[in-house]
Every structure is written in structure tokens, then in C-alpha cells.
Amino acid sequence: MRLEQNENRFGHIRSQNVGSRARHAFLAALLFAPTALLWGCSGIVSGQSTQPSPPPQTYNISGTISPVAGGSGATVTLSGAASATTTANSSGNYTFSSLANGTYTLTPSHTSYTFSPSSLNVTVSGANVTTGLNFTATATVNPTYSISGTVSPTGSGSGATLTLSGAATGTTIADSAGNYTFSGLANGGYAVTPTHTGYTFSPTSQSATINGANVPGINFIAATNPTFSISGTISPVAGGSGATVTLTGAAGASTIANSTGNYTFPGLANGTYTVTPNNGGYTFAPVNQSVTINAANVSAVNFTATPQLAHSAALIWTASTSTVSGYNVYRGTVNGGPYNLMNSSLVTGLSYMDTAVQSGATYYYVTTAVDSNNVESLNSNQVTAVIP
Numbered sequence: 001m002r003l004e005q006n007e008n009r010f011g012h013i014r015s016q017n018v019g020s021r022a023r024h025a026f027l028a029a030l031l032f033a034p035t036a037l038l039w040g041c042s043g044i045v046s047g048q049s050t051q052p053s054p055p056p057q058t059y060n061i062s063g064t065i066s067p068v069a070g071g072s073g074a075t076v077t078l079s080g081a082a083s084a085t086t087t088a089n090s091s092g093n094y095t096f097s098s099l100a101n102g103t104y105t106l107t108p109s110h111t112s113y114t115f116s117p118s119s120l121n122v123t124v125s126g127a128n129v130t131t132g133l134n135f136t137a138t139a140t141v142n143p144t145y146s147i148s149g150t151v152s153p154t155g156s157g158s159g160a161t162l163t164l165s166g167a168a169t170g171t172t173i174a175d176s177a178g179n180y181t182f183s184g185l186a187n188g189g190y191a192v193t194p195t196h197t198g199y200t201f202s203p204t205s206q207s208a209t210i211n212g213a214n215v216p217g218i219n220f221i222a223a224t225n226p227t228f229s230i231s232g233t234i235s236p237v238a239g240g241s242g243a244t245v246t247l248t249g250a251a252g253a254s255t256i257a258n259s260t261g262n263y264t265f266p267g268l269a270n271g272t273y274t275v276t277p278n279n280g281g282y283t284f285a286p287v288n289q290s291v292t293i294n295a296a297n298v299s300a301v302n303f304t305a306t307p308q309l310a311h312s313a314a315l316i317w318t319a320s321t322s323t324v325s326g327y328n329v330y331r332g333t334v335n336g337g338p339y340n341l342m343n344s345s346l347v348t349g350l351s352y353m354d355t356a357v358q359s360g361a362t363y364y365y366v367t368t369a370v371d372s373n374n375v376e377s378l379n380s381n382q383v384t385a386v387i388p
Contacts, residue, residue, distance in 0.1 A: 056100065057126070058097070058098040058099055058100055059099050059100075059101075059124050059126075059127060059128045059129070060095055060096065060097045060098075060099065060128045060129070060130070061078070061095070061096045061099060061104065061106070061122055061124065061128070061129050061130075061133060062093065062094065062095040062096070062128070062129075062130045062133065063093075063094060063106070063130070063132075063133030063134045063135070064088075064091070064092050064093050064094075064134045064135075065088050065092040065094065065108055065110075065115070065134070065135045065136075065137055066092055066134065066135075066136060066137070067092070067136075067137065068090070068091060068092050069137070069139070070092075070110055070113045070115075070136075070137020070138070070139065071088050071091070071092020071093075071110075071135075071137055072088060072089070072090045072091070072092055073087060073088065073090075073110065074087070074088045074092070074094075074108050074109065074110040074113070074137065075087055075088075075108070075109050075110065076088060076094045076096075076106055076107070076108050076109075077106070077107045077108075077109070078096050078104055078105070078106060079104065079105045079107070080102065080103050080104035080105050080121075081099070081100065081101075081102025081103055081104055081124075082099060082100070082102070082104070084096055088108075099124050100124070101124050101125055101126060102123070102124055103121065103122070103123045103124075104121070104122050104123075104124065105119055105120070105121050105122075106119060106120045106121075106122060106133060107119040108135045108137070110137060111143075111212035111213065112139060112140050112143050112212065113137040113138060113139055113140065114137070114138050114140055115135045115136065115137055115138070116135065116136045116138065117135065120132075120133055120135070142186075143212075144183070144184045144185055144186060145183075145185050145186075145187070145210045145212075145213060145214045145215070146181055146182060146183040146184075146185060146214045146215070146216075147164070147181070147182045147185060147190060147192060147208045147210065147214075147215045147216075147218055148179070148180065148181040148182070148214070148215075148216050148217075148218065149179075149180060149192070149216065149217055149218035149219045149220065150174075150177070150178050150179050150180070150219050150220075151174045151178040151180065151194055151196075151201075151219070151220045151221075151222055152178050152219070152220075152221055152222070153178070153221075153222070154176070154177055154178050156178075156196065156199050156222035156223070156224070157174050157177075157178025157179075157196075157220075157222055158174060158175065158176045158177070158178055159173060159174060159196065160173070160174040160178070160180075160194050160195065160196040160199070160220075160222065161173055161174075161194070161195045161196065162174060162180045162182075162192055162193070162194050163192070163193045163194075163195065164182050164190055164191070164192055165190065165191045165193070166188065166189050166190035166191050167185070167186060167187075167188025167189055167190055167210075168185055168186070168188070168190070170182055174194075185210055186210070187210050187211055187212060188209070188210060189207065189208075189209050190207070190208045190209070190210065191205055191206065191207050191208070192205065192206050192208060192218050193205040194220045194222070196222060198224065198225050198227065198267070199222040199223060199224060199225050200222070200223050200225050201220045201221065201222055201223075202220065202221045202223065203220065206218050206220070225269060226295070227266070227267045227268055227269060228268050228269075228270070228293045228295070228296060228297045228298070229264055229265060229266045229267070229268060229297045229298070229299075230247070230264070230265045230268060230273060230275060230291050230293070230297075230298045230299075230301055231262070231263065231264040231265070231297070231298075231299045231300075231301065232262075232263060232275070232299065232300055232301035232302045232303065233257075233260070233261050233262050233263075233300075233302050233303075234257050234261040234263070234277055234279075234284070234302070234303045234304075234305055235261055235302070235303075235304060235305065236261070236304075236305065237259070237260060237261050238305070238307075239261075239279055239282040239284075239304075239305020239306070239307065240257050240260070240261020240262075240279075240303075240305055241257060241258070241259050241260065241261055242256060242257065242259075242279065243256070243257040243261070243263075243277050243278065243279035243282070243305065244256060244257075244277070244278045244279065245257060245263045245265075245275060245276070245277050245278075246275070246276045246277075246278065247265050247273055247274070247275055248273065248274045248276070249271060249272050249273035249274050249290075250268070250269065250270075250271025250272060250273055250293075251268055251269070251271070251273070253265055257277075268293055269293070270293050270294055270295060271292070271293055272290065272291070272292045272293075273290070273291045273292075273293070274288055274289070274290050274291070275288060275289050275291055275301050276288040277303045277305070279305060281307060281308050282305040282306060282307055282308060283305070283306050283308055283359075284303045284304065284305055284306070285303065285304045285306065286303065289301050289303075308359060309359070310355070311355075311357050311358075311359055311387045311388070312353055312354060312355045312357060313353075313354040313357055313363060313365070313385035313387070314351065314352075314353050314354075315329060315351060315352045315353075315354065315365055315367070315383070316350060316351045317350055317351075317367050317380060318350070319350055320369040320377070322369065322371065323371065323372075324369040324370060324371050325346055325348075325370055325371060325372050325374075326345075326346025326347055326348045326369075326370055327346065327347045327348075327350075327367050327368065327369055327370065328341055328343060328346065328347070328367065328368045328370060328376065329341070329342045329343050329347060329352045329354075329365065329367050330342065330365065330366050330367070330368070330379070331354065331363050331364065331365050332363070332364045332365075333361070333362070333363060333364070334364070335364055335382075335384075336364070336382070337364070337366075339364070339365075339366055339379075342354060346370055352367075354385075357385070357387045358387060359387055359388065360387060360388075361387050362384065362385070362386050362387070363384070363385045363387070364382050364383070364384055364385075365382065365383050365384075365385065366379040366380050366381070366382050366383075367379070367380045368380065
């Protein structure tokens with residue numbers, strides 16, 4: 001077999017007179033080559049391939065606050081399925097982006113403005129929400145604010161008095177839960193001070209500055225204020241039993257000595273006091289006592305009672321030279337009068353005993369004569385009685 005090569009016009013070499021065996025071999029090669037190629041590809045792609053999941057779809061919520069004066073710079077708060085805040089632009093427009101499906105609440109705020117509605121609920125469900133989320137801002141006239149807080153624990157805070165000072169003054173009483181509020185306040189600096197009998201407070205006072213918003217959380221803690229007592233005995237029992245004991249000074253009170261003459265003033269804070277006993281028909285030594293409480297009870301503040309001597313002033317006079325029905329007796333505490341009538345009916349005799357006198361006092365007496373026509377004479381001469 002002879003193989004000849006000729007070049008065609010395209011420069012390719014072609015075969016002529018190729019024997020049948022060669023042609024068969026060439027054909028077989030062509031038949032087997034694709035099969036081998038397919039096996040090779042099968043080996044390459046025999047493993048499984050996993051593609052990454054696409055990111056979850058998110059959406060936007062947007063709206064407008066009008067007019068521009070109230071909308072520009074307003075803060076919009078998002079709550080619900082997610083939380084965020086944003087500031088409306090100079091046209092009052094706002095947007096929350098990258099939100100998943102869910103239910104949200106939008107709440108606008110801006111100093112010196114109120115909003116209608118005050119908040120809006122919106123549900124994102126597979127699409128942006130750009131309609132129906134608008135607010136109208138209304139400027140407030142002379143806006144006012146509040147200062148509030150709690151006095152705890154409840155048992156100590158309930159009924160506490162809170163005093164406001166500074167840019168305005170006022171007082172309020174904490175409610176049964178210890179909560180209090182001062183409302184209607186303008187911008188400015190204030191101080192809040194709690195008081196409650198029997199309690200101390202931490203802190204004793206707090207400053208609060210209002211600047212276009214309410215000021216909450218001005219809280220106090222009340223602690224029971226320790227108290228002490230003053231006690232003693234008035235002797236002997238005859239003068240002490242039933243005596244009235246009066247307390248003055250850092251606090252005022254009175255108590256009655258018991259059947260053995262003992263007395264006590266409980267619940268007293270630190271301070272200086274004066275204790276004074278009194279019982280009709282008795283004098284006391286000492287007359288009173290000064291007592292200072294300094295973080296401890298004070299006992300043995302004792303007194304001695306002495307019965308008073310019964311004093312009286314005995315008056316006698318000369319009978320009138322005229323016919324009279326009786327006499328009146330007058331007494332004064334100032335030389336020369338004025339005088340007060342002592343007898344309730346005419347004295348028909350020529351003497352009178354005045355038993356309503358006090359030890360150490362000086363009295364001045366005159367008498368008059370009264371005839372049957374109830375005509376009264378001029379005053380007699382004045383006499384003086386000094387009671388020891």
C-alpha cells in the first residue's frame with residue numbers, strides 16, 4: 001500500500017489511496033476517542049456541589065412629619081420587631097431601612113411640639129411601607145414639664161412631703177406607693193427636698209434641671225430616724241401622781257405622771273428640751289429641768305413636789321354711818337385699780353375672806369356700801385395684802 005500526500009489550495013495535506021486497513025484504524029480511533037473523553041468528564045463531575053443561600057430580604061419604612069418647622073430635626077423611635085431611632089431630615093422625611101418582616105411602632109418626638117397621631121403601628125410583610133406613616137406636628141404654647149420620682153421603701157415614702165424650690169416653689173405629698181410629681185414647670189433649675197417625721201433621707205436633696213423635657217427619676221431612700229426618750233419620777237407619790245409634765249424645746253408634748261409619779265416622753269430626736277411639772281396645790285423643785293438628748297435615752301429627770309400652804313387675805317372694815325343693805329368687795333393687782341368685784345352677793349357683815357390668792361402675789365382691795373335702793377357709795381380707802 002502506498003500513501004501519497006497532496007497539498008490543496010488551502011495548504012492542507014490530504015491523503016490519497018489510503019488502504020482499507022488504515023481507514024478502519026482511523027475510524028476506530030475516532031469512535032473510541034469520544035468515549036474516553038466522556039469517561040474523563042464523568043470522573044471530574046462525580047461529586048455533589050452546594051450553592052450558598054441568598055441573604056434574607058429586608059425592607060424600608062418611611063414617612064413624613066409636617067409642617068417642616070415641627071418635622072425637621074424631629075426624632076422618630078422605632079420599636080417592636082426591632083428597635084432604632086432616626087432623625088427626620090430638613091423636609092421632615094424619615095426612613096428606617098433593612099427591616100425584616102414584622103410589626104413595628106413609630107413614635108415621633110420634638111421639643112415644644114405635640115404629634116398627631118402620637119404613634120403609629122405598621123406591619124412589614126414582604127414589601128416596603130411608604131404610605132400612611134405621616135405625622136402632624138403642633139407647636140405647644142408655653143410648654144411645661146414635670147419633675148417626678150419615688151421615695152422608697154413604700155412604707156417610709158408614703159405620706160412624705162416633697163418641697164420644690166428654685167425656678168418655682170411648691171410642695172406635694174408622696175402617694176401610697178411613695179411616688180410624687182411636680183407638674184406644670186417651665187424650663188429652669190430646681191431642687192427637691194423630702195421630709196417625713198421620724199425619717200432621714202438619702203440624698204437629703206437633689207437638683208433637677210428642666211430643659212425641654214420631663215425629668216423623672218429624682219428618687220430618695222428613707223431610713224427610720226432613731227428616737228429616744230426622757231423619763232423621770234415626781235415624788236412623793238401624793239404630789240407626783242396625776243401631775244402634768246410638759247415638754248418644750250426641740251419638740252412639744254405633755255404627759256400625765258402615773259400613780260407612782262413616773263412619766264416618760266418617747267419618740268424624741270436628738271436635741272435640747274425643757275421638762276416642767278405642774279400639779280394644783282404643789283410646788284416643785286426644781287421648777288423645771290433642761291435635758292439634752294444625744295443618741296441615747298435620758299432617765300432620772302426627777303422632781304420633788306411640796307404641798308402649797310393655803311393662803312388667804314382677811315378683810316375687815318368699819319360700818320357705814322348710813323343705813324345700808326350690805327357691802328361689795330373689790331380686788332385689783334395694780335395699785336390704784338382697776339378693781340374686780342369679788343363677791344357674788346352683798347356682804348352683810350363687816351369682814352370678807354379672800355381664799356383665791358396666789359403665793360408671792362400682791363393684791364389691792366377697796367369696799368363700797370350699797371343702800372336699799374341699790375345705790376353704791378364711793379370706794380373706801382385701799383388696803384394692800386402681800387401673800388407670802
